[in-house]
Amino acid sequence: MLLRVANDRTADNKPEVNAPADPHFIRERISDYYVRRKIELWQGRHPLQGLSPRPGDIKVRSNDYLCLAGHPHVIESEIAALREGGHGDSVSRVWIHHERDVIRDFEQRIAGLMRAEDAVLCSSGYTANVGLVQSFAAKGTPVHLDMKAHISLREGVVSAGAAPILFRHNDPRSLDRALAATGPGLVAIDALYSTDGDIAPLAAFVEVCERHGAALIVDETHSFGAQGPGGAGLVVAAGLAERVHFRTVGLSKAVASRGGVIVCSRRNAEYFRYESLPSIFSTSVMQHEVAGFAAVLDILHSEDWRRTRLHANHAYLKAGLDDLGYNVEASKTQIIALEAGDIRQTTTLRDALESRGVFGAIFFPPATPEKRCLMRFTLNCGLGRAELDRIIEVCADIREEVGMAEWRSTRRKSTAAKAPAAKAAAPGPGLGRRGLLDDGRHNWQLNREGGADVYLGPARDRAAAALNNHPAE
Numbered sequence: 001m002l003l004r005v006a007n008d009r010t011a012d013n014k015p016e017v018n019a020p021a022d023p024h025f026i027r028e029r030i031s032d033y034y035v036r037r038k039i040e041l042w043q044g045r046h047p048l049q050g051l052s053p054r055p056g057d058i059k060v061r062s063n064d065y066l067c068l069a070g071h072p073h074v075i076e077s078e079i080a081a082l083r084e085g086g087h088g089d090s091v092s093r094v095w096i097h098h099e100r101d102v103i104r105d106f107e108q109r110i111a112g113l114m115r116a117e118d119a120v121l122c123s124s125g126y127t128a129n130v131g132l133v134q135s136f137a138a139k140g141t142p143v144h145l146d147m148k149a150h151i152s153l154r155e156g157v158v159s160a161g162a163a164p165i166l167f168r169h170n171d172p173r174s175l176d177r178a179l180a181a182t183g184p185g186l187v188a189i190d191a192l193y194s195t196d197g198d199i200a201p202l203a204a205f206v207e208v209c210e211r212h213g214a215a216l217i218v219d220e221t222h223s224f225g226a227q228g229p230g231g232a233g234l235v236v237a238a239g240l241a242e243r244v245h246f247r248t249v250g251l252s253k254a255v256a257s258r259g260g261v262i263v264c265s266r267r268n269a270e271y272f273r274y275e276s277l278p279s280i281f282s283t284s285v286m287q288h289e290v291a292g293f294a295a296v297l298d299i300l301h302s303e304d305w306r307r308t309r310l311h312a313n314h315a316y317l318k319a320g321l322d323d324l325g326y327n328v329e330a331s332k333t334q335i336i337a338l339e340a341g342d343i344r345q346t347t348t349l350r351d352a353l354e355s356r357g358v359f360g361a362i363f364f365p366p367a368t369p370e371k372r373c374l375m376r377f378t379l380n381c382g383l384g385r386a387e388l389d390r391i392i393e394v395c396a397d398i399r400e401e402v403g404m405a406e407w408r409s410t411r412r413k414s415t416a417a418k419a420p421a422a423k424a425a426a427p428g429p430g431l432g433r434r435g436l437l438d439d440g441r442h443n444w445q446l447n448r449e450g451g452a453d454v455y456l457g458p459a460r461d462r463a464a465a466a467l468n469n470h471p472a473e
C-alpha cells in the first residue's frame with residue numbers, strides 16, 4: 001500500500017489521494033465562503049493573501065508589544081525547564097499535581113500582580129473565555145456582552161446554552177437599560193479593544209453592574225503586560241481590582257506565548273479549575289511554557305522602560321497619522337486602526353502599504369462589520385524613530401491612491417472637527433476630566449469614567465522626548 005502511494009504521484013509530485021465526497025449540508029455550509037465571499041466579493045484572492053515582508057520591511061502586525069518573544073531570560077528559562085522535565089505530563093489541568101507545581105506558582109504570582117485572590121491557567125485566552133462563561137452561566141442566565149467584546153466570550157454563552165444580549169459598544173447606559181430589563185446576570189467587556197485600541201470606561205461599567213447585582217468579566221488580553229502598574233492591566237490601573245468579579249488574559253499578546261488565565265476569587269477559582277469543560281477535557285500548556293510565563297513576570301517587574309517606550313511610540317505614531325488626516329481617534333494605546341471601509345477599499349490600502357514595505361494586519365468580517373474593514377497596526381517597544389517616521393511617510397504618500405479623503409471614517413473625523421462645541425459638551429470615553437493615578441513610576445491618566453489612558457501631556461512632544469531618551473536603542 002505504501003509503495004502504491006509512493007508511485008502514484010501527480011505532476012507537482014504530491015501523492016495521489018482522493019477525499020470523500022461531501023454530503024449536501026456540508027456543500028451548502030461552505031458555499032457562502034467559496035461562492036459569495038471568495039469568488040464574488042474577493043475576486044478569487046483571499047484578503048489574507050498579501051505580500052511577504054522582505055528584510056528591512058516594517059512589521060506592525062505582531063502582538064508581542066514588549067518584544068519579549070526572544071528575550072534571553074525567557075528563552076533560557078524555557079530551555080532549563082525543558083532540560084529538567086521535558087514537556088511535562090501532557091494531561092488536562094485538573095490532573096497536574098507535581099511535587100513542585102510550576103503552574104500553581106505562576107497562578108499565584110499573576111494573581112498577586114493583578115491584585116486578586118487567585119488565578120487559574122488555561123490552554124489559551126480563547127478557552128479561558130469560553131470556559132469561564134460556560135461554567136458560570138446556565139441556561140436562562142442573561143449574559144450581556146459589549147457588541148465589540150471578543151468572539152470567544154460569545155462562544156462561551158453558546159456553550160452554556162445561555163441567552164446572549166448585546167449592548168452598545170462602551171456604553172454603560174445601554175448596559176444599564178438592558179440589565180433593568182433582564183435582572184442580574186453576567187456582563188462581559190474587553191478592557192482594551194483589539195481592533196482599534198479603544199479602552200472601556202471601566203468605573204462606569206463597575207458601577208452599573210454593582211447597582212444591578214451583576215457579575216462583571218473584563219478581558220485584559222491586550223492590556224495585561226502593556227498597561228497599568230507593573231503591567232497589571234487596566235482594572236488595577238483604575239483601582240477597581242476588588243470590584244471586578246473576573247478578569248481573563250490571553251498570554252499571546254504582551255506575554256508573547258500562548259495560554260490563558262482567569263483571575264478571580266479563591267472560591268470561584270477552585271470551582272473553575274475542577275468544573276470548567278476546558279480544564280477537564282483539554283490538555284494543559286507545557287511546563288517549559290509556564291517557565292516562560294514566569295520569566296515574563298520577572299521582566300514586567302524589572303523592565304518598566306518597555307511600557308514607557310511602547311506608549312511613547314503609540315503617541316508619536318498616532319499624532320503623525322492624525323496630522324495626515326487619518327481618523328485614529330478611537331486609538332488610546334498601542335493599537336491603531338486605519339478604517340478604510342469595505343473589503344475592496346481595505347485590500348487597496350493593504351496592497352499600497354505592503355508594496356512600500358509596511359505590514360499591518362487586515363481585518364474584515366467576521367472580525368468587523370462589512371463596511372468597517374480596517375488595517376490594524378500593533379506597535380511594540382522595539383520600533384525606533386526612523387521606523388515610525390517611515391510609516392508616517394508611507395501613509396502620507398498613499399493618501400490619494402487609497403482614496404483616504406472619501407473613507408467614511410475620514411468624513412466622520414471632518415464632521416467632528418467642524419463641531420468642536422458639541423464635542424466638548426459631550427465627552428466620550430477618554431476625553432473627559434482627567435485625574436491622576438501615580439504608580440510610583442508613571443503618571444496614569446484616568447478618564448471621566450475611570451478608564452485609564454496611558455500617556456500624559458501633549459502627545460507628540462512628550463513621545464519624541466521619550467523616544468530620544470531610551471537605553472535600548
Ligand SMILES: Cc1ncc(COP(=O)(O)O)c(C=O)c1O
Nearest residue numbers: 124125126150194221250251252
Ligand atoms: C480580546 C481577546 N480576548 C481573547 C483572545 C484569545 O486569546 P488567545 O489568542 O490567547 O487564545 C484574543 C485574541 O486573540 C483577544 O484579542
